[in-house]
Amino acid sequence: MPTIAKNNDVITVIIIFEVEPERQQELIDTIGEFLETAVKNQPGFVSSSLHKSIDGVRVMNYAQWKTLEDYQAFVNNSEVQAVGKKLFQFKIHESHVYEVVVSLPDDAELKITKGGLIHLAEFRVKPENQMRLVELEREYLPLGLQNPGLLSGNFHRSLDGVHNVNYGQWRSFEYFEELLKDPKYKPLSEYWQGLAENEFHLYEVVFTEPAD
Structure with a gap:
C-alpha cells in the first residue's frame, strides 16, 4: 500500500480536480480506469491514491513516482495521454x-x-516565503498532534516554490471539528498569515494502487 515519509525515495504528484457534486x-x-489501463505499468510508477472531498466538489489524486524524469516521460507520452483523453473534460484546480x-x-x-x-x-505561497512557511509548519505541527484524533501530519513543498500542502490523517472528522473550536489550537489558524493564502477540504480515500 502507499506510504508517506520524508525518506521515501520518490517524488509526489498531487493533482486536484474541481467537479460538480453530481459528477464526482x-x-x-x-x-x-485510466490508472488501471494506462498508468500503473508505466516505468517509474509507484502508487496512486484517489480521494473524494466530503463536500463533493474536489477529487484528489495523490501519486508517487520514482523520479521526476519518470513522471515527465509519462506526461510527454502522447499515446498514454490519449488513453486518458476523457479526463480533459474535467477542470484541474491545482497540479x-x-x-x-x-x-510527524x-x-x-x-x-x-x-x-x-x-x-x-x-x-x-511566493517562492521567497516557501521555506519560512516550512519552518513554521515544522514548529506548529506538534501542537496539532496534541489532538488525539490527528494520526499524522505530512507537509509537502512544491518543487516550483509556489505551493505547500498538509496531508493530515484523522481518526474521525469529529476530532477535526474539535480542533477548529478549541482555543488552544488557535495558533494553527494564524501561523501562515502574511506568508500564504490557505484553503482546505476534507477527503475520504476511495481507491489505491497498489491496493490495501
Whole structure:
C-alpha cells in the first residue's frame, strides 16, 4: 500500500480536480480506469491514491513516482495521454510536483488506505516565503498532534516554490471539528498569515494502487 515519509525515495504528484457534486463519482471512475489501463505499468510508477472531498466538489489524486524524469516521460507520452483523453473534460484546480519536508509523529504508520479520512490544507505561497512557511509548519505541527484524533501530519513543498500542502490523517472528522473550536489550537489558524493564502477540504480515500 502507499506510504508517506520524508525518506521515501520518490517524488509526489498531487493533482486536484474541481467537479460538480453530481459528477464526482464519474470523475473518480474515469481516473481509476485510466490508472488501471494506462498508468500503473508505466516505468517509474509507484502508487496512486484517489480521494473524494466530503463536500463533493474536489477529487484528489495523490501519486508517487520514482523520479521526476519518470513522471515527465509519462506526461510527454502522447499515446498514454490519449488513453486518458476523457479526463480533459474535467477542470484541474491545482497540479504540482512535491517533496515531503515534514512528517510527524516519527513513529506513525503513515499508510494511505481506502476509507482513510484526510484533511488537505493548501497553501499558495511566493517562492521567497516557501521555506519560512516550512519552518513554521515544522514548529506548529506538534501542537496539532496534541489532538488525539490527528494520526499524522505530512507537509509537502512544491518543487516550483509556489505551493505547500498538509496531508493530515484523522481518526474521525469529529476530532477535526474539535480542533477548529478549541482555543488552544488557535495558533494553527494564524501561523501562515502574511506568508500564504490557505484553503482546505476534507477527503475520504476511495481507491489505491497498489491496493490495501
